[in-house]
Amino acid sequence: MVRMNTMRTFFDGHAPHWDGYQRPSDFEQVGRIIDRVAPGPADQVLDVGCGTGILVPFLEAKGVRRYLGMDISPGMAAQFRRKHAHRDLLVGDFTEENLRPGSFTLVIVFNAFPHFDDGERVFARSFQLLRPGGRLVVAHSMNREQLDEHHRKAGRAVENHVLIADAELRRLYKQAGFVDVTVENTDHFYSCGRRPPAASSAARRSTRPGLRPRQAE
Numbered sequence: 001m002v003r004m005n006t007m008r009t010f011f012d013g014h015a016p017h018w019d020g021y022q023r024p025s026d027f028e029q030v031g032r033i034i035d036r037v038a039p040g041p042a043d044q045v046l047d048v049g050c051g052t053g054i055l056v057p058f059l060e061a062k063g064v065r066r067y068l069g070m071d072i073s074p075g076m077a078a079q080f081r082r083k084h085a086h087r088d089l090l091v092g093d094f095t096e097e098n099l100r101p102g103s104f105t106l107v108i109v110f111n112a113f114p115h116f117d118d119g120e121r122v123f124a125r126s127f128q129l130l131r132p133g134g135r136l137v138v139a140h141s142m143n144r145e146q147l148d149e150h151h152r153k154a155g156r157a158v159e160n161h162v163l164i165a166d167a168e169l170r171r172l173y174k175q176a177g178f179v180d181v182t183v184e185n186t187d188h189f190y191s192c193g194r195r196p197p198a199a200s201s202a203a204r205r206s207t208r209p210g211l212r213p214r215q216a217e
């Protein structure tokens, strides 16, 4: 909780200047990542740790209409509302929120994952909130090495917020139930997993732990 409050205060303090920190190359990376994700008008998007809403124009350009931003920092939320008054926003802790399970087709955690205390919970909650076939994307406009260095220099509140290793991230996706997992650390960071489509979700539900599907019927 202390870590959480310190971090919230940190982002509240940076919120008024946040958009000014972004370099043209950051926006180029956002564009590449959103091109890769390729959302569309049929998507229902949850933007976790949305900050001031950097992703909003990129998602709108792809035709996304149904969008919910969520952020724990009231300062970031105030900037978001100033820029994107027409968009839905929730102020709160994603790991404690009470959203309806199965309501989203895409959960994006952009430039935010290392700030969460409990990575397992982020994956488990995302899985619950996604419809069968929906995707969780955890991405950064920098690669892992640049990001860790950036956090080390950014101040005490975030200096230890490192991005976990690829293998650990894959483990979290798989443990939560995601399939088709991709993790790539290039000049930016991109990872994605899919909640299995309905048929295989139903098969999983009908399987009691330790029993094969046939035995569970």
Ligand SMILES: C[S@@+](CC[C@H](N)C(=O)[O-])C[C@H]1O[C@@H](n2cnc3c(N)ncnc32)[C@H](O)[C@@H]1O
Pocket: 007, 008, 011, 048, 049, 050, 051, 052, 053, 054, 070, 071, 072, 073, 076, 092, 093, 094, 095, 110, 111, 112, 115, 116
């Ligand atoms: C580095 S900023 C990135 C903001 C935005 N995604 C962007 O790229 O500009 C990380 C954001 O995650 C938010 N955040 C951190 N922990 C959170 C939590 N538990 N629930 C919701 N938001 C959280 C912070 O308040 C902050 O706005």
